[in-house]
Amino acid sequence: MVTINDIAERAGVAKSTVSRYLNSGSVSHKTKLKLDKIVLETGYRPNTFAQSLKAKKTSIIGTIIPRLDSYSANEALIAIDKGLREKNFQLLITNTNQSTEREIESIYSLASQKVAGILLFATVITDAHKKAIADVGIPVILLGQQADNFYSIVHDEYDAGFKIGTYANQLGHKHFLYLNVFEADIAVGQMRKKGVLDALNQSKENTVDIIETSFTFEEAYKQIIKLLPKIKASYIICATDNIALAVLKAAHQLKITIPATFSLSGFGGYQITTVVSPTITTVKYAYQELGELAVKNLLLLLEGSLIPEKVILKNRLIKNESTIKWAN
Numbered sequence: 026m027v028t029i030n031d032i033a034e035r036a037g038v039a040k041s042t043v044s045r046y047l048n049s050g051s052v053s054h055k056t057k058l059k060l061d062k063i064v065l066e067t068g069y070r071p072n073t074f075a076q077s078l079k080a081k082k083t084s085i086i087g088t089i090i091p092r093l094d095s096y097s098a099n100e101a102l103i104a105i106d107k108g109l110r111e112k113n114f115q116l117l118i119t120n121t122n123q124s125t126e127r128e129i130e131s132i133y134s135l136a137s138q139k140v141a142g143i144l145l146f147a148t149v150i151t152d153a154h155k156k157a158i159a160d161v162g163i164p165v166i167l168l169g170q171q172a173d174n175f176y177s178i179v180h181d182e183y184d185a186g187f188k189i190g191t192y193a194n195q196l197g198h199k200h201f202l203y204l205n206v207f208e209a210d211i212a213v214g215q216m217r218k219k220g221v222l223d224a225l226n227q228s229k230e231n232t233v234d235i236i237e238t239s240f241t242f243e244e245a246y247k248q249i250i251k252l253l254p255k256i257k258a259s260y261i262i263c264a265t266d267n268i269a270l271a272v273l274k275a276a277h278q279l280k281i282t283i284p285a286t287f288s289l290s291g292f293g294g295y296q297i298t299t300v301v302s303p304t305i306t307t308v309k310y311a312y313q314e315l316g317e318l319a320v321k322n323l324l325l326l327l328e329g330s331l332i333p334e335k336v337i338l339k340n341r342l343i344k345n346e347s348t349i350k351w352a353n
Contacts, residue, residue, distance in 0.1 A: 087135030104316025186220020
């Protein structure tokens with residue numbers, strides 16, 4: 026690999042001159058032209074990570090994700106990584122395993138590594154999160170969650186829930202089970218659920234039971250396989266596609282037929298929902314758009330430009346084989 030020393034030797038200049046040139050510092054026009062030519066001929070690419078550790082202004086963006094197996098975060102990360110590379114930024118990812126303490130630690134840790142900004146896929150936003158963001162003094166954008174006076178990009182969770190609830194009503198179902206996640210999660214645990222319940226409550230004949238389960242497939246499955254034999258609902262609405270997949274697996278193990286026994290739907294629009302049988306009715310979220318917009322807005326912040334404090338992304342209902350009209 027070509028190094029700064031090699032470039033300096035070929036150009037007949039000091040290593041510090043090459044370093045200034047690579048960091049857009051002050052060098053003579055003649056020297057710049059000479060270095061432009063040598064860099065082009067050698068195909069030299071600077072080690073941006075090493076540069077960033079020394080520089081005041083870095084070219085690294087920190088991203089905090091809740092789980093390594095999160096479909097939604099991974100879909101957004103693909104767009105984030107692509108967008109940052111196109112702008113000559115590098116992506117540094119830290120995983121928190123849905124621990125709020127680790128999220129807060131990661132904010133401080135990334136700031137100590139002098140990242141230029143942070144994209145935070147938070148599980149919740151606590152006062153400690155807000156303090157950490159204020160303390161580090163670098164641009165932070167919340168993804169999937171929101172808080173007053175902080176930049177955020179979110180999905181329209183209430184609308185997504187209302188879509189599913191309305192669709193379930195149109196199919197003629199009256200008895201529902203809603204498998205939710207923990208209430209501290211404002212986006213999924215509260216807003217998504219509220220949309221579902223507001224739609225279902227438009228009919229006074231409807232009954233809805235609510236049970237809390239886990240985001241993770243394995244934990245949800247262990248709970249659901251014990252729960253399914255006792256369920257009387259004709260429609261099970263799951264707060265995520267992961268939970269819906271856990272229901273599907275449990276039903277298969279128990280030889281319960283979907284949708285003949287009950288209809289099933291989730292949220293997210295995971296690709297696997299179109300592969301399993303029956304395919305799962307879901308609400309598709311704009312994960313790629315979220316990633317693209319996250320990069321665009323964060324880089325605008327780094328330039329000192331104004332961006333909207335909150336952006337809400339649209340979603341769409343995908344009707345698949347797991348739901349049918351119900352004859353009461």
